[in-house]
């Protein structure tokens with residue numbers, strides 16, 4: 001049986017978890033919903049990307065978000081040294097689990113960057129939104145915990 | 146600690162087929178230490194199971210709990226309140242904890258979420274290796290504190306087999322040390338290689354599971 | 368008390384003749400014909416024929432049955448017995464049965480782990496539960512008890528002693544090297560009468576280990592038969608050098624095989640030289656010769672090495 005082509009005509013919801021250390025010194029931290037062109041973003045600020053647990057990313061997807069973006073510091077610039085590397089391992093682990101349940105690891109993305117503005121973060125979220133469109137809407141959508 | 150690991154996700158999903166309300170229960174002791182059944186793993190597995198079952202067209206509600214110790218009746222009792230709300234329990238505790246839960250909530254099906262594999266140590270972050278096989282006849286005193294029962298693939302008692310790899314690893318796994326090589330090296334370092342020359346007679350296995358299920362009775366404590 | 372044992376192998380050793388053993392692997396089949404065919408090729412050459420016990424943990428005709436089949440053809444078997452698959456009850460029972468069938472040479476081994484069964488193209492039985500109730504040294508002691516004390520491992524008597532000529536394996540160049548002679552000593556102390564070694568290519572290194580054994584008086588207590596595996600190509604030798612535990616192959620030997628125009632003929636020449644070299648080591652009482660998947664070469668090699676029965 002040929003798999004039905006995923007519906008790419010939707011506006012993905014992307015939750016962006018970003019490390020506060022990645023922000024430009026001048027930038028005021030922003031949180032909450034941010035409608036953008038072709039997708040919706042929700043920004044969540046973290047003290048360090050290394051604090052993110054696999055279950056937090058999984059739970060966000062279980063609750064219906066279409067993608068989770070994790071923004072951490074460049075590998076060598078992490079203030080907590082191994083924070084962003086640890087984040088990457090957890091994201092990989094969560095991705096493997098997502099593959100096992102046909103959700104697709106592609107719904108998770110890690111970006112490393114420094115001196116970001118809110119607009120930069122939204123642009124990164126937009127890249128993930130494009131990728132997520134090929135996976136279709138999250139089948140969990142509409143479910144509530 | 147007692148070491149366990151998640152069963153394969155497809156196996157877990159298959160076992161929950163047809164259930165609507167499932168209690169996923171972890172244990173904050175050994176299985177938390179080995180990252181298989183502590184609170185973090187309970188919270189990780191719950192959404193995975195929900196998504197996996199949804200993918201198979203099944204809606205399920207998963208209630209999560211993590212007990213201090215699943216092998217103590219007092220702690221298991223904490224589940225009494227939620228048990229009436231669920232139609233199945235999946236436990237991430239070792240086989241001991243699971244059995245206590247199964248016995249306490251006899252009307253509910255109990256599904257193992259993990260395979261209990263060994264008595265092991267966390268050797269490095271993310272690496273657990275066996276140390277003891279509960280053989281009931283400890284011979285660590287003869288082997289310089291290194292257990293050949295649990296750590297030799299053949300439980301040899303008189304020295305290394307002919308299969309020790311050139312780099313000193315075990316014939317069976319290129320990543321596992323031949324424990325007999327380590328025993329010999331430790332004996333040598335202490336200048337006591339001679340201690341290993343005496344033939345070690347056959348072992349008495351009857352004080353382990355081979356003698357029938359173990360039952361330890363202490364009259365002074367009853 | 369020592370129960371007298373008479374086997375052709377034991378007699379050859381006792382008479383001071385240079386002993387020769389060969390190997391024969393039972394088929395993965397209930398049909399004895401392939402076994403008989405192999406036996407026919409090598410019949411009459413050696414003092415004993417090792418019959419493997421589910422080698423590499425692959426299921427084959429039992430070594431007891433196969434031993435009996437070749438015994439009926441006039442080949443004297445060395446029945447191998449591994450500790451992987453049977454506990455001390457089954458092993459002793461099989462030993463009594465083997466004795467009743469006229470099998471008298473037995474070689475006690477730890478055995479390859481069941482994981483090895485899935486190493487090649489076969490599925491094998493990597494999910495099998497192994498036994499390892501007793502280890503190879505404890506098995507040697509158990510067989511000795513059946514023979515010299517007519518006593519089972521647990522202490523009960525058997526009605527009469529079971530006369531076995533007891534063999535053990537030795538990996539002289541195994542890791543950790545300086546324990547290997549002590550492990551040999553343990554096997555001999557437990558009751559081994561003869562020893563078959565892992566394949567020897569590095570003769571000086573082997574000779575050094577044998578010299579240590581000799582200094583400990585071990586070569587007077589048990590007969591060491593040096594293992595020789597006929598080399599077939601430089602590739603095979605360098606594989607063994609890299610991958611096979613306890614086998615060391617000198618670089619010159621690999622180079623020599625590489626340069627040879629006719630690898631088969633060169634392999635035979637090397638084999639003959641190796642046999643002569645180990646024969647010159649004091650304390651070596653024979654060879655255990657193998658031509659893996661090329662048994663048909665054995666008659667020629669045995670002759671060329673001067674090991675034909677009339678020459679020994």
Ligand code: SF4
Nearest residue numbers: 277278280283284292
């Ligand atoms: S000898 Fe037995 S009791 Fe002692 S550590 Fe090993 S398995 Fe455990």
Ligand code: SF4
Nearest residue numbers: 297305306315316323
């Ligand atoms: S290589 Fe060492 S640890 Fe492995 S089975 Fe042999 S003796 Fe045991």
